[in-house]
Amino acid sequence: MRTGFRQALDTITRVxxxxxxxxxxxxxxxxxxxxxxxxxxxxxxxxxxxSLSKRMRRSMEACNAGPPHFMHLQATDGTLVMVPAPDxxxxxxxxxxxxxxxxxxxxxxxxxxxxx
Amino acid sequence: xRMTRAVEGWxxxxxxxxxxxxxxxxxxxxxxxxQVLAQHGFTRAVDVMAAAxxxxxxxxxxxxxxxxxxxxxxxxxxxxxxxxxxxxxxFKTPRGELLALVVYDNDSxxxxxxxxxxxxxxxxxxxxxxxxxxEPVLAADFENELNASLGSLFGR
Numbered sequence: 001m002r003t004g005f006r007q008a009l010d011t012i013t014r015v016x017x018x019x020x021x022x023x024x025x026x027x028x029x030x031x032x033x034x035x036x037x038x039x040x041x042x043x044x045x046x047x048x049x050x051s052l053s054k055r056m057r058r059s060m061e062a063c064n065a066g067p068p069h070f071m072h073l074q075a076t077d078g079t080l081v082m083v084p085a086p087d088x089x090x091x092x093x094x095x096x097x098x099x100x101x102x103x104x105x106x107x108x109x110x111x112x113x114x115x116x
Numbered sequence: 117x118r119m120t121r122a123v124e125g126w127x128x129x130x131x132x133x134x135x136x137x138x139x140x141x142x143x144x145x146x147x148x149x150x151q152v153l154a155q156h157g158f159t160r161a162v163d164v165m166a167a168a169x170x171x172x173x174x175x176x177x178x179x180x181x182x183x184x185x186x187x188x189x190x191x192x193x194x195x196x197x198x199x200x201x202x203x204x205x206x207f208k209t210p211r212g213e214l215l216a217l218v219v220y221d222n223d224s225x226x227x228x229x230x231x232x233x234x235x236x237x238x239x240x241x242x243x244x245x246x247x248x249x250x251e252p253v254l255a256a257d258f259e260n261e262l263n264a265s266l267g268s269l270f271g272r
Contacts, residue, residue, distance in 0.1 A: 043230070043231055047225065050228075054225075110156075
């Protein structure tokens with residue numbers, strides 16, 4: 001894995017409650033780089049998060065709100081957050097309910113910037 | 117109108133689920149010889165025949181290339197265009213080797229198709245009957261067999 005990608009993901013996965021982070025080709029739903037705990041199905045997360053992100057983008061654009069900068073889904077036992085990065089890359093983080101979403105958001109935005 | 121039809125009934129439920137989950141526009145399940153087992157989304161018999169022949173030929177060509185470079189056989193091929201992508205996957209079942217040809221557009225993605233293709237493969241492997249010995253198709257019977265298959269695929 002390219003060092004820049006590794007570093008971008010490492011800063012996210014250091015946050016407490018994070019189970020993994022991925023860089024995903026946003027249109028394809030394929031993994032570019034990943035740092036995941038055992039038991040997280042990266043391929044499935046990448047494909048489904050990318051699909052969800054595309055639909056969210058369309059929904060926001062239909063509302064004349066422009067493309068989303070940050071997407072956050074909270075479920076009973078976990079959290080999924082996504083940040084679109086340049087060149088169609090999607091930064092995706094999976095965590096548990098204790099995850100500090102504010103800190104993760106900051107690290108994801110930094111990671112997205114670092115990819116430029 | 118029903119969009120998914122099968123010549124061999126055991127393929128129908130896994131194929132319907134795959135299409136629903138992956139968002140594929142067109143899907144063909146076929147043998148390496150190009151014999152169609154099931155299809156989704158095609159409306160004309162001539163398109164099914166052409167797609168099956170071309171899909172089987174592509175898999176056959178890439179298999180030969182794999183042999184030339186002493187590589188394991190390719191299990192998946194993805195051709196991506198601007199508006200559409202084509203995925204070709206092959207896998208072994210108790211019924212023999214099968215191929216899946218999937219056409220998807222921007223409502224789906226390579227990742228989704230590959231992800232749900234794995235489920236399709238596993239479900240088909242579990243559902244497939246053991247391959248029976250088949251007599252070679254004689255030229256005299258070929259047209260009747262082809263017409264019967266196309267009849268099943270298009271509900272005629």
